[in-house]
Structure formats: C-alpha cells, structure tokens
Amino acid sequence: MKLLEERILKDGQVLGENIxxxxxxxxxxxxxxxxxxxxKVFADHFKNAGITKVVTIEASGIAPAIYVAESLxxxxxxxxxxxxxxxxxxxxxxxxxxxxxxxxxxxxxxxxFISQDDKVLIIDDFLANGQAAKGLIEIITQAxxxxxxxxxxxxxxxxxxxxxxxxxxxxxxxxxxxxxFENGQVVFTQADI
Amino acid sequence: MKLLEERILKDGQVLGENIxxxxxxxxxxxxxxxxxxxxKVFADHFKNAGITKVVTIEASGIAPAIYVAESLxxxxxxxxxxxxxxxxxxxxxxxxxxxxxxxxxxxxxxxxFISQDDKVLIIDDFLANGQAAKGLIEIITQAxxxxxxxxxxxxxxxxxxxxxxxxxxxxxxxxxxxxxFENGQVVFTQADI
Numbered sequence: 378m379k380l381l382e383e384r385i386l387k388d389g390q391v392l393g394e395n396i397x398x399x400x401x402x403x404x405x406x407x408x409x410x411x412x413x414x415x416x417k418v419f420a421d422h423f424k425n426a427g428i429t430k431v432v433t434i435e436a437s438g439i440a441p442a443i444y445v446a447e448s449l450x451x452x453x454x455x456x457x458x459x460x461x462x463x464x465x466x467x468x469x470x471x472x473x474x475x476x477x478x479x480x481x482x483x484x485x486x487x488x489x490f491i492s493q494d495d496k497v498l499i500i501d502d503f504l505a506n507g508q509a510a511k512g513l514i515e516i517i518t519q520a521x522x523x524x525x526x527x528x529x530x531x532x533x534x535x536x537x538x539x540x541x542x543x544x545x546x547x548x549x550x551x552x553x554x555x556x557x558f559e560n561g562q563v564v565f566t567q568a569d570i
Numbered sequence: 571m572k573l574l575e576e577r578i579l580k581d582g583q584v585l586g587e588n589i590x591x592x593x594x595x596x597x598x599x600x601x602x603x604x605x606x607x608x609x610k611v612f613a614d615h616f617k618n619a620g621i622t623k624v625v626t627i628e629a630s631g632i633a634p635a636i637y638v639a640e641s642l643x644x645x646x647x648x649x650x651x652x653x654x655x656x657x658x659x660x661x662x663x664x665x666x667x668x669x670x671x672x673x674x675x676x677x678x679x680x681x682x683f684i685s686q687d688d689k690v691l692i693i694d695d696f697l698a699n700g701q702a703a704k705g706l707i708e709i710i711t712q713a714x715x716x717x718x719x720x721x722x723x724x725x726x727x728x729x730x731x732x733x734x735x736x737x738x739x740x741x742x743x744x745x746x747x748x749x750x751f752e753n754g755q756v757v758f759t760q761a762d763i
C-alpha cells in the first residue's frame with residue numbers, strides 16, 4: 378500500500394536494530410484518514426472471501442480493524458489482554474508472549490462472539506514474531522471457526538512471524554513489509570497489496 | 571442519545587448490583603454503525619468548541635474516540651496503560667485505579683502529542699468513579715493544554731465520577747446515563763445529548 382509506505386518513510390522512526398516507531402499515526406496517535414484507507418484496501422482485497430467477522434487484539438489493532446469491519450459491513454471483536462470482572466462465562470483463551478512489552482499475557486475472547494460458522498479475518502497493526510496472531514488463531518480454532526487470513530498493517534519481514542503463520546497454512550496479507558533497516562532508514566520489500 | 575439507550579435496553583446485560591455489560595456492541599464486540607453515530611452526535615455537539623485533539627484511553631475508548639475524531643476531522647491519541655519499550659522519551663504519566671480490573675496502573679501519553687495550544691476532548695466508553703478521566707485530565711494539564719470536556723458513552727450516574735469531575739470544573743457530556751438498576755433492568759436519567 379503505497380500511501381502507507383510513504384507515510385512510514387515520512388513519519389516512522391527507526392530505533393536501534395529492529396524497532397520502527399509509528400506512534401504519530403498508528404500506535405499512539407491515530408490518523409483516521411489513513412485508517413479509513415487501510416480499511417478500504419483490506420475490504421477490497423477480501424470482499425469475495427466470505428468473511429463474517431473481523432478480529433483483532435487490543436489496543437493498537439482496534440483502529441485499523443474497526444475501519445476494515447466498516448468497509449466490509451461486519452462486526453469487529455477485539456481480544457482482551459487482561460481478565461475483567463465482567464467477563465464471567467464461556468471464555469476462550471491463549472497464551473501470548475509480547476517481545477515488545479516483554480511479558481506473557483493471556484489473551485481471551487468470549488466464546489459467544491465466535492461461532493463455528495464464522496470465517497474470520499484477523500487484523501493487527503504489527504507482525505513481528507507472530508505470537509499475537511498465533512494466539513488469535515488458536516482461539517478462533519478452539520471456537521470451531523475458520524481463519525480466512527491474517528491482515529497486517531506493518532510486517533517486519535526480517536522477523537519470523539510470516540514464516541510461522543504460513544507454515545500453519547495461514548494466508549498472510551501485509552500492507553507494508555519491512556525488509557531491513559539500513560542507516561536508520563526503512564527498506565521495503567514488495568507488499569501483498 | 572436515544573439510539574444508544576435503545577441498544578442498551580436491547581443488548582445490555584445487568585450483572586449484580588452495579589455492572590452493565592455492553593460487550594456485544596461496545597467493549598468487546600464493536601458495532602461500527604453505532605460508533606459512527608456516536609461520533610456524529612459528539613462532533614455535532616462540540617463542533618464550535620475549538621477542539622484540536624481527541625484523547626482516550628486504551629482499549630474500549632478507542633473505537634468511539636476514532637469516530638469522534640473522524641467526525642471532527644482531528645487526530646486521536648490513546649493513552650497507554652503499560653510501559654512499552656518503544657516509548658522512550660518525554661512521557662507524561664498519571665496513576666489510575668480501575669475498580670473493574672482491581673489494579674492501579676500508570677497511564678501515559680507521549681508529550682509530543684499534546685501541546686499547550688491544544689484544546690482536548692476526552693472520550694471514554696464508561697464513566698463510573700471517574701479515575702480514568704481524572705488521570706487523563708492530569709496528563710493534559712501537565713502538558714499545559716486545556717480540557718474542553720469529557721465525553722462519555724455510558725455514565726453510571728449512581729457512582730461519583732461525574733461529581734468528581736464537575737467539582738474540578740470539568741464539563742461532562744454523556745450519551746447515556748444510568749440512574750439505577752431495578753430488577754435487573756436499566757433505569758436511565760436524562761442524558762446530556
């Protein structure tokens with residue numbers, strides 16, 4: 378997605394060897410115009426895929442996911458990272474290790490929101506080691522539903538998330554794919570859309 | 571907001587003495603159509619208030635806040651509940667106690683996203699004891715910016731959040747105000763919009 382790549386080059390900040398900070402438009406401050414475009418691009422790609430639900434994980438996945446849901450005309454569900462006293466029944470869970478936050482957390486979705494008739498499009502802001510997506514796939518599979526694909530805004534292609542997911546037979550569709558950081562600059566490889 | 575009150579009556583679940591579960595359209599599964607309407611209603615109310623930025627707190631505030639931001643044509647910033655290794659510089663923080671999750675957490679916003687020229691509309695999904703909003707107000711005040719108002723989707727008017735905020739001179743605007751739960755049913759009091 379050219380618009381996204383341009384925005385990353387303009388406003389992204391490379392930190393150290395493997396961190397790209399996109400907190401001015403995606404992960405902290407959010408640009409709704411870009412999110413709308415992201416929603417349209419994913420929806421256009423998946424419009425004939427029979428998707429019935431968009432699933433993401435809190436918190437940075439929510440803004441892109443809700444616009445994907447809007448563009449597809451579907452409900453969006455965001456998985457929770459912490460237990461909540463109002464979540465009392467029928468919870469599906471998986472363990473997820475976050476390399477960014479350096480903690481293992483339990484991710485959960487109330488089972489009533491995923492049925493065995495669902496065909497789910499997972500949306501997330503970043504794909505690095507694939508742990509969050511793997512946890513969501515685990516939950517969706519527990520519910521007896523199908524995962525149509527994993528849609529990623531920014532993929533760190535130099536980490537092994539895509540490989541891990543593709544080995545499990547999951548279709549990964551990324552809007553921007555970071556091949557490497559060279560002299561503090563992002564080098565892209567061909568994106569999927 | 572009549573549409574929201576009707577939705578609460580239709581799909582909300584009263585749990586025990588003071589919990590309203592709205593996880594089928596707001597806090598877990600999200601209905602983008604309702605979020606769009608919420609965005610429009612807040613934007614219409616605040617269109618002449620000189621707002622420059624919409625601020626919320628992860629995670630359930632993000633969906634309504636991004637649609638408010640879209641309707642006002644402004645950026646949205648969501649405060650973070652946990653420290654992140656990519657947040658390295660100029661962070662404004664406040665302590666927030668969550669009665670729902672029974673934990674105290676540090677809430678933070680990168681200072682570069684709030685300037686002293688900003689007039690901020692805070693948006694959140696729930697107002698109960700007002701602790702989250704109080705933390706956000708603290709952060710925005712630290713940045714030297716002004717809080718125009720706190721916009722709430724669902725206010726538990728039988729708890730003291732509104733009183734706490736109004737005592738500090740903050741304008742609270744809620745779309746649905748829960749007066750009480752009677753026999754497992756929600757009783758509303760007059761909403762602000």
